[in-house]
Amino acid sequence: MVHKDVLKVVDDMRIRQMRGGTVVTHAALSALRVAALKTKATSSKQFLAELRENVKYLLKIRAASIPLANSLRFVMVDVQQAADHGAFIKELQDIVSNSARHFDRMLEDSIREIAQIGARRIKEGDVIMTHSYSSSVIAILKKAHEQHKRPKVFVTETRPELEGRDVARELAAEGIDVTLIIDSAVSHFIDDSDKVLIGAEAVAANGAIVNKIGTATIAAVAQRARVRVYAAASTYKFSPETMLGELIEIEERDPSYVLGHSKMNKLPRFHVRNPAFDVTSPQDIDLIITERGVIPPQAAIMIVREQKGVSIS
Amino acid sequence: MRIRGAGQIASSAVEALQMAAQNSQAEDIESFVNQLSDAARILLQTRPTAVSLPNGIRYVIHRVNRAKGKATSVTELKLVASKAADEFIELTETAVHRIGEIGAKRIRDGDVVLTHCNSNAAISVMATAWRQGRKFEVYATETRPRFQGRLTARALATVGIPVTLILDDSVRYFMQDVDKVLVGADAITANGALVNKVGTSMVALAAHEVNVKVSVAAESYKFSPETMIGELVEIEERDPSEVISEKELKQLGRVKVRNPSFDVTPPEFIDAIITERGIIPPLGAMLILQEVFGVLTPEELLEYQTYRIDET
Numbered sequence: 163m164v165h166k167d168v169l170k171v172v173d174d175m176r177i178r179q180m181r182g183g184t185v186v187t188h189a190a191l192s193a194l195r196v197a198a199l200k201t202k203a204t205s206s207k208q209f210l211a212e213l214r215e216n217v218k219y220l221l222k223i224r225a226a227s228i229p230l231a232n233s234l235r236f237v238m239v240d241v242q243q244a245a246d247h248g249a250f251i252k253e254l255q256d257i258v259s260n261s262a263r264h265f266d267r268m269l270e271d272s273i274r275e276i277a278q279i280g281a282r283r284i285k286e287g288d289v290i291m292t293h294s295y296s297s298s299v300i301a302i303l304k305k306a307h308e309q310h311k312r313p314k315v316f317v318t319e320t321r322p323e324l325e326g327r328d329v330a331r332e333l334a335a336e337g338i339d340v341t342l343i344i345d346s347a348v349s350h351f352i353d354d355s356d357k358v359l360i361g362a363e364a365v366a367a368n369g370a371i372v373n374k375i376g377t378a379t380i381a382a383v384a385q386r387a388r389v390r391v392y393a394a395a396s397t398y399k400f401s402p403e404t405m406l407g408e409l410i411e412i413e414e415r416d417p418s419y420v421l422g423h424s425k426m427n428k429l430p431r432f433h434v435r436n437p438a439f440d441v442t443s444p445q446d447i448d449l450i451i452t453e454r455g456v457i458p459p460q461a462a463i464m465i466v467r468e469q470k471g472v473s474i475s
Numbered sequence: 476m477r478i479r480g481a482g483q484i485a486s487s488a489v490e491a492l493q494m495a496a497q498n499s500q501a502e503d504i505e506s507f508v509n510q511l512s513d514a515a516r517i518l519l520q521t522r523p524t525a526v527s528l529p530n531g532i533r534y535v536i537h538r539v540n541r542a543k544g545k546a547t548s549v550t551e552l553k554l555v556a557s558k559a560a561d562e563f564i565e566l567t568e569t570a571v572h573r574i575g576e577i578g579a580k581r582i583r584d585g586d587v588v589l590t591h592c593n594s595n596a597a598i599s600v601m602a603t604a605w606r607q608g609r610k611f612e613v614y615a616t617e618t619r620p621r622f623q624g625r626l627t628a629r630a631l632a633t634v635g636i637p638v639t640l641i642l643d644d645s646v647r648y649f650m651q652d653v654d655k656v657l658v659g660a661d662a663i664t665a666n667g668a669l670v671n672k673v674g675t676s677m678v679a680l681a682a683h684e685v686n687v688k689v690s691v692a693a694e695s696y697k698f699s700p701e702t703m704i705g706e707l708v709e710i711e712e713r714d715p716s717e718v719i720s721e722k723e724l725k726q727l728g729r730v731k732v733r734n735p736s737f738d739v740t741p742p743e744f745i746d747a748i749i750t751e752r753g754i755i756p757p758l759g760a761m762l763i764l765q766e767v768f769g770v771l772t773p774e775e776l777l778e779y780q781t782y783r784i785d786e787t
Contacts, residue, residue: 319718321619321642327719327727334728341731344619344718345644346674350710350738376644379677386680412648420617420640421625431632432615433639440648 165197168216181295181325183363183399184269187229190220191262194237198258201251209251213241213258228364229269229398237261272396272453277301280359280394280451284311288356291316291348291384294374295325296361298394300332302451303359307338314339316351320374322419322436348380352387362395362450367466369444369459371395372412375437381446393442393459394451400465413438480595481661482567485531485696488518492535493560496553507549511539511556526662530696530768531567535559537769563696566751570694573751575599578657578692579607581749586611586654589646589682592672593623593630594659596692600749601657602634612637614653618672619643620717620734643674647681656682660693660748662708665700665764667742667757669693670708673735679744688746691757695750695767698760711736 171193197216203209217234240261241254249257280302284290288306290313292299306313315333317340320326326342333340343351352358358380364372371377371393384391417434444459452465495514501507515532538559539552546552578600582588588611590597601613613631615638618624628638641649656678662670669675669691679689715724715732724732742757750763 318644319619321617321644327723330730331727334730337729339731340729341733342719342724342727343733344673345642346619346677347733347735347738348644349676349680350673350735351733375642375648379644379647379681382647382680382684383677420642431638432628433637435639435641435645435649437645437648440645 163202163212164216164219165193165200167193167196167200168219172219181328182297182361183227183229184273184297184396185295186227187233187269187398188266190230191233191237191266194220194234195259195262198255201255203251206245206249206251206254209254210241210245213238228401229396231401232398233262233265233269236265269396269398272398273298273301275453276394276396276451277305279453279456280392281305281309281311283357283392283449283451283456284313285356286311287314289314289316289354291318291352291355291358291380291389292329293318293326293345293348293358293360293377293380294320295329296394298396298451299359299361300329302394303333303338304336307336312339314341316341316343316348316355318343318345318348318376318380320376321345325374345376345380349383352383352389355384355387355389358384358389358391360391360393362393362399363439364401365393365395365399365450365462365466366401366441367463369447369450369462371442371444371447371450371459372401372439373442375440378440378442378446381442385446390448391442391446392449392451393447397452397454397465397468400462402466412440481527481697482570482694485527486564486567488521488528489531489535489560489563491518492532493557496535496556496560499549499553501549504543504546504549504552507552508539508543511536526699526701527567527694527696529701530698531563533768534563534696541769567694567696570696570751571595571599574692574694574749575603577751577754578690578749579604579609581655581690581747582609582611583654584610587614587652588612589614589616589649589653589656589678589687590627591616591624591643591656591658591675591678592618593626594692596694596749597657597659598627598630600692601631601636605634605636612639614639614641614649616641616643616646616674616678618674623672644677646678647684650681650685650687653682653687656687656689658689658691660691660697661737662697662699663691663693663748663757663760664708664739665698665761667745667748667760669740669742669745669757670699670710670737671740673710673738676738676740676744679740683744689740689744691745691748693748693750695752695763698763698767700764700768708737708739710738 171189244257276298284306317326317330330340330342362371381391415436415438417436420434420436447459542555574596582604615624615628628640631638682689713734713736745757747754
């Protein structure tokens, strides 16, 4: 029985209320906590089964969100271990709560650390180009601004959901110099930019970055213009699955996001494709900023191997 | 907005020049030529930044100047001017059709063609190929900010071509499935660079990375000697409200918006330019310019100098 809070989170993810992998993860953990607290299960076994159902449902919707997968894995491992030792429902509920909160904190700490490390990479007056919504990137830019480095930021609107506008709003609220542009205008402004700074939904074992559609194109443009591309990603974004040779599944979303419902109905004669993410190859990434330090994409395998140690049943 | 195409603006101006020539009261050749130059100058002010217009004017003036030395009467020169004007006007009416016929040969069965924005010349190529029985499909980018790609998708779908609409920046994602890229042109510079709707250079770069050839469908009057080198072209920036409404922008706080209308694609990303006179490599741009519009003297160049490209 999937809890209604979990259903709501998944719906929000679908209906574009969610911004970025980190935000999604926080929301999912929150919903899971509530689901655990409000359980109607009468035995630990039932509780576990219910929890697993909720977790499966969450994972189904956002295939590319590795921090989500990692966080749920983190919680499940703790809960499973306790259940194996004969814990009662009340104890299991506490474990879900504490474990989820623990992961939340780790995620927040990692972003704070990334902000510190990333801000060091930003020079006075740097012009930075960014794409889509990333909590890590926003944190870095805010930090750099706090340090009086006065970065100027180009924010791509990021079709189809236009989450770039949210990024612009947040940065402007801090007093950061922000300019909103359409995604296509990246080539035009790349020569005025000092760096491209993007987030990541997932980092693969070979250092490739899965991120919002358009990232691969922007990285290519930057490479061609000899502008450095930095990806900010906490280690929870590194994906153990890719080590086993699995290709990260790119979800294709509802075409009505591209065309709008009314237009879709009026013009049925052409197709619309709306892949949500793309893969930026490691050659187009110069640096990955993690909470443990800065690494070249080639070193991603080292972090991925560590993540592998925490496996889900 | 796009009320009239580039060709129509140019032909209107040339018609006016034709009338000025026919109605001239000049008594000698020198006065006639001066009068015509004056008329030309006035016409150039009307749409100072449209590429096709100065080309149309130049088409007529070039031929008048060439005939000037051998002409024995004003009437003779008037005839040259009138004939040149008619030729150019006809050119604007037939160029797109001719480009379709020449370009259609480049599309093969089973091709996946990617296109950007809304170009009559590019659509002509695809529609002609389809009518000739070629079976292929098209990916059309939606083309922000005004979603002109939807017009292209609709036009192609109406002819029966299978079309898929995609986001502008998903071109890298889809490029592995694409066989060729076909776009139109707002202007071709003297060094063979392409000035076209913003996003074009991104498309061309993505194509270049995976060795997909980029063809440009461009009428000869899109070739612009004023834009000597692509990088010097001043790109027009349009109203930010095309990107985001004033109300929504206010809600974001202190956020600036920039809305460049075009970008420049360097010649090395272009494989071929399909003109109504045939297919040329980008570096052959100067040939077209010379053949059609004559070699520009430095004085003429200074006179007709327009480094900004206007969207027509």
